[in-house]
Amino acid sequence: MAYKKKGSRAWRKSVFHIRKLYHHITCIRRNFIHQVTTKIAETQGYIFGEDLKIKEMTESASGTLENPGTDVARKRGLNRAIQRQGWGLFDVFLGYKSAWKGRIYRHVNPAYSSQTCRRCKHLSSKSRERGSTTFRCQRCDFVDDADINAAHNIEEAGLALIAYESGQHYSLRNHLDET
Numbered sequence: 001m002a003y004k005k006k007g008s009r010a011w012r013k014s015v016f017h018i019r020k021l022y023h024h025i026t027c028i029r030r031n032f033i034h035q036v037t038t039k040i041a042e043t044q045g046y047i048f049g050e051d052l053k054i055k056e057m058t059e060s061a062s063g064t065l066e067n068p069g070t071d072v073a074r075k076r077g078l079n080r081a082i083q084r085q086g087w088g089l090f091d092v093f094l095g096y097k098s099a100w101k102g103r104i105y106r107h108v109n110p111a112y113s114s115q116t117c118r119r120c121k122h123l124s125s126k127s128r129e130r131g132s133t134t135f136r137c138q139r140c141d142f143v144d145d146a147d148i149n150a151a152h153n154i155e156e157a158g159l160a161l162i163a164y165e166s167g168q169h170y171s172l173r174n175h176l177d178e179t
Contacts (some may be wrong), residue, residue: 033090041097048158051107054088108157114150117142 001018004011040047061075069075098105116123117137124138128146135146 029084029086030089033086033093037090037093037097040094041101041103045103046155046158046162047094047098047103047105048108048154049091049094049105050110050113050154052087052091052110054082058082104162106158106161108154108161110150110154113153113157114146116149116153118144118149118152118156 001011001014004014058079060079061069061072095105112123114128114135115125117127117135117140119142120137120140122137122139127138128135133146135144135149136142
């Protein structure tokens with residue numbers, strides 16, 4: 001398109017082909033999300049996800065005339081990447097498919113889930129260094145993959161939420177004894 005005269009027949013033809021390619025990519029992504037969410041809804045009894053505020057996460061960082069934003073181009077790139085991944089679509093698909101299959105799907109507040117030790121429950125921002133994929137507890141020296149540690153914390157918070165909704169007391173020890 002960059003080498004064509006804007007508005008010409010060749011330019012319009014290029015626009016058509018590019019739109020067709022992006023539509024094809026969107027269909028592939030949507031199909032993949034359908035397949036993954038179907039598999040999750042069919043195989044899992046309880047499904048917990050982070051309660052992400054995607055709309056707020058992808059707001060513009062441009063600011064105002066009086067108070068202009070910083071790193072606007074970087075934020076714009078991050079926003080596009082988040083939107084192209086289809087997080088919101090994944091959440092919608094998983095929500096209705098888990099309901100169809102009779103599964104329990106809940107959103108859990110993800111605050112501090114990646115900074116809390118799943119063993120001793122110690123919370124420290126130093127346990128997970130910025131950019132690192134390793135979690136190392138500052139109190140009990142427990143070492144694990146940071147994402148796996150956070151997933152366990154989210155699972156425990158989700159089980160506690162379900163127990164609260166049903167009027168029962170939840171304890172991780174009770175849950176481990178049952179399984």
